[in-house]
Amino acid sequence: MRVMIGTKTIIDDQVSKIIINLVNTNPKAVLGLATGSTPAGVYAALVNDHITHRTDYHLIKTINLDEYANLDTDHPNSYRTYMNNHLFDHINIRLEHTHFPDSTPFVASFLEQHPVNLQLLGIGNNGHIGFNEPGTPFESSVRLVSLSDDTLSQNARYFETPDQMPKKAYTLGISDILKVHQIILIATGPHKARIIKQMIEGPITPQLPASVLRRHPDVTVYLDHDAAALLDQSLDIYTKGGVALDIIA
Numbered sequence: 001m002r003v004m005i006g007t008k009t010i011i012d013d014q015v016s017k018i019i020i021n022l023v024n025t026n027p028k029a030v031l032g033l034a035t036g037s038t039p040a041g042v043y044a045a046l047v048n049d050h051i052t053h054r055t056d057y058h059l060i061k062t063i064n065l066d067e068y069a070n071l072d073t074d075h076p077n078s079y080r081t082y083m084n085n086h087l088f089d090h091i092n093i094r095l096e097h098t099h100f101p102d103s104t105p106f107v108a109s110f111l112e113q114h115p116v117n118l119q120l121l122g123i124g125n126n127g128h129i130g131f132n133e134p135g136t137p138f139e140s141s142v143r144l145v146s147l148s149d150d151t152l153s154q155n156a157r158y159f160e161t162p163d164q165m166p167k168k169a170y171t172l173g174i175s176d177i178l179k180v181h182q183i184i185l186i187a188t189g190p191h192k193a194r195i196i197k198q199m200i201e202g203p204i205t206p207q208l209p210a211s212v213l214r215r216h217p218d219v220t221v222y223l224d225h226d227a228a229a230l231l232d233q234s235l236d237i238y239t240k241g242g243v244a245l246d247i248i249a
């Protein structure tokens with residue numbers, strides 16, 4: 001695992017460039033995408049790049065990490081709506097190439113036939129990745145889950161009233177995420193500092209699902225200075241249990 005620490009602007013710039021480079025070098029790449037406040041700046045940078053450089057997405061396929069259950073896809077808070085608004089409506093991707101986990105067996109067979117080249121991840125305040133909540137077995141695959149109280153309270157702010165938030169969601173499993181070739185996790189803001197310290201410096205445990213990423217051969221974690229504030233940063237670059245730390249800005 002590599003850990004890169006920098007400003008939010010630098011992070012959005014570097015991560016978007018990695019995605020643009022993948023799209024340019026592999027026009028049929030499969031992107032694993034995430035929603036939430038964290039990746040919005042990366043998507044804005046991809047849209048700007050598409051407007052300026054016409055980066056071509058017409059053969060690109062995407063699979064999102066998760067989607068609420070029992071919420072219309074055109075609901076303002078569905079993850080489909082988020083992705084359309086932040087990215088898909090502004091680039092030349094074909095909507096039929098963009099996928100979300102749902103109740104059908106489609107996603108499992110899609111993942112088998114289309115290995116994901118790059119997965120973008122955020123992290124929940126409780127350490128979840130996708131909606132794989134604390135206690136999820138590392139062997140889990142795509143399925144319907146009940147959201148934890150932490151997640152319900154973290155995401156209820158997006159709904160008009162907290163009781164409108166769905167209590168269940170479909171998510172890719174941890175084993176699905178670990179199969180991806182390259183993983184980028186972004187965390188920003190002081191509210192992520194505690195969970196980031198545990199993810200990087202604590203034990204690898206199902207109680208903190210994101211900690212399993214330390215077992216994956218190609219994971220880069222991008223942190224702003226607030227999210228990195230509690231890390232042991234006594235050296236600019238150091239190795240700690242296989243983790244390389246680098247200050248980029």
Ligand code: PGA
Nearest residue numbers: 036037038039122123124
């Ligand atoms: P956030 O959510 O980007 O809104 O902080 C991250 C997550 O819950 O995975």
